[in-house]
Amino acid sequence: MISIKNLHASIGDKEILRGINLEVKAGEIHAIMGPNGSGKSTLSSVLAGREDYDVTEGEVTFNGKNLLDLSTEDRAREGLFLAFQYPIEIPGVSNINFLRTALNEIRAYHGQEEMAAKDFLALVKEKSKLVELDAKLASRSVNEGFSGGEKKRNEIFQMAMLNPKLAILDETDSGLDIDALRIVATGVNKLKSKDNATIVITHYQRLLDYIVPDFVHILYKGRIVKSGGKELALEMEAKGYDEIKKEFEIAD
Amino acid sequence: MANEILEEHINKDYEWGFTTNIDADEAPKGLNEDIIKFISAKKNEPEWMLEFRLKAFRNWQNMVEPEWAHVSYTKPNFQDIIYYSAPKPKKELASLDEVDPELLKTFEKLGISLEEQKRLSGVQSNIAVDVVFDSVSVKTTFKETLAEKGIIFCSFSEAVQDHPELVKKYMGMAVPPTDNFYAALNSAVFTDGSFCYIPKGVRSPMELSTYFRINASGTGQFERTLIIADEDAYVSYLEGCTAPQRDENQLHAAVVEIITHKNAEVKYSTVQNWYPGDKDGKGGIFNFVTKRGICLEDNSKISWTQVETGSAVTWKYPSVILKGNNSVGEFYSVAVTNNYQQADTGTKMIHIGKNTRSTIISKGISAGFSNNSYRGLVQIKKGASNARNFSQCDSLLMGDKCGAHTFPYIEIKDKSAVVEHEATTSKIGEDQLFYCKQRGIDNEKAIGLIVNGYCKEVLNKLPMEFAVEAQKLLAISLEGSVG
């Protein structure tokens, strides 16, 4: 699905990713954990194609294509989806209109016709049920005035609508109450198939009780310093990052 | 919706920039009393009309072109303009079938098929159109249907002939001929325009619309529109405008007056798309327009909605004088400037009556090297007790070479007034663009979405067909401005 080799990225003079290696196969769920500021969101932004960052070294292959050569929108159209840690508000643009535009852009890229309005609305109905999204939210402006939890839920709703191959969920669990957490996790699990993959970025083992990862990686100072199975998350939760920090301390 | 709209318009050039080859009947260049007499004679006008013109002209000669607006341009040479140009009819027209086919083709290109209009006549929901081509009104549709309700909708020239008492009574009431430099000029040389009278108790069964087109080169367009809504009457009025692409600057100095009687309401919507000049700022229309309404009597309402995307220089302040008690004035505006366009636009709300209310929503969008200013006056006169105004002026900047300015003036002479003013300036967010792109939406479409969202409060005020056109225009006007 995606293969990241020795990825370095910086902003200005500051190197934030310092050689990431990660291989995610179809059907897998990977969790990435790590202390604040270690570069988790940066990694997802760089993969999604945010222009603020300079990729200075490394390669990323996504479904056989050189991901770094693709524009942001083409990455999305190829099936990369990022659930934002801080979803953006777009005043005056309804969620529905936004998603219809997105969906049809993706379809056009794959040579498909626009989805008929009737089918689109049926899809909205089906997918909003999946994440138990209030119908009112679907017609409101994108994220405008949404509570923190509603924004996160809306991200998963969008993911369900766009049906990506690889979804990166950047701290989708933060800000969710216990019920919402379960609903969102159930949604993610329902969307899982042998043909898609998910990268879950989180600080909390709790989410991983619901979305059970095949692999857990610890990101620290721009590198993946440790990888393991789901028990690694438990271990980190119990012990904290002190040991890692000591072992991998490097100069900034 | 923005989706289809943008797809249809990949062409970045001004689409309406074609000219039509039509024989024109023109006045010689220049301006003096003889030219004015020429125009008046061409129109077979009564003596009082000629007097009105000459008086305005004499006033105008003593006036100076205003310089307070935040725009700079080479002042037009008023002696180098043709003040009258009429498409020459091959013979007297008995019906629409005899209209010059070239002219009909133009309208088809503009998206107003008079043929279509004619076929559909009788359909209640349609729009009646008056088309002003250069200096004269060439065709007004649905006249008969409207006449059944007692509505008068015709060209200004016809109104002067057929309804002189109404024209005499109301012309100059909202915009006196001495009001300002361009209004005085217009009063002296105006050639045509639309006239509309809605009688007591009548709600117009359809939208009324005027389509303005400057075609001939070297001409100026000076049209006048006069709309009167008698007691309990209602009308929604639309105005659209385009011009050919020319290297010269052409002057458009119009006057629009609206008068509402007791309980009457007029909604006036404009989608202004005069040629803005090319990307280096060459050519384009100078749009110096005076629009004003008077809520003459109690409980009446005037609302201006404008989407301004065209013109090289815009100078325009659709205003409302709230004379009647409980009267309401509204101004909803989107002004887009790109490349080297300059706009200084806003409104005046003059509160005279008691319990009068006004709302101002202005959305400015600047891109390229353009300058976009909001200029507004809220005046509460003594005795206008419990007057209220709410103003919101938002500016959106695209790129860092353009300018947005806000000049709000507030004068309050009555202590009971409540006046609120909010203003914001924002840049089109990189975060918003990234978010859209991450969902598969490309830059241009993303800008279209964000901008249409930003203007939604204003676009929502437009009648449906117009709203769609306006959305298209916004997207086209801003193409290539961020990226």
Ligand SMILES: Nc1ncnc2c1ncn2[C@@H]1O[C@H](COP(=O)(O)OP(=O)(O)OP(=O)(O)O)[C@@H](O)[C@H]1O
């Ligand atoms: N645009 C930027 N300008 C300057 N520094 C940045 C920028 N973006 C990220 N950084 C820095 O890069 C480092 C990594 O940030 P990032 O947001 O990727 O961390 P994170 O692992 O997602 O943290 P958290 O767990 O708090 O979300 C931080 O030190 C951050 O300050």
Ligand SMILES: [Mg+2]
């Ligand atoms: Mg983060």
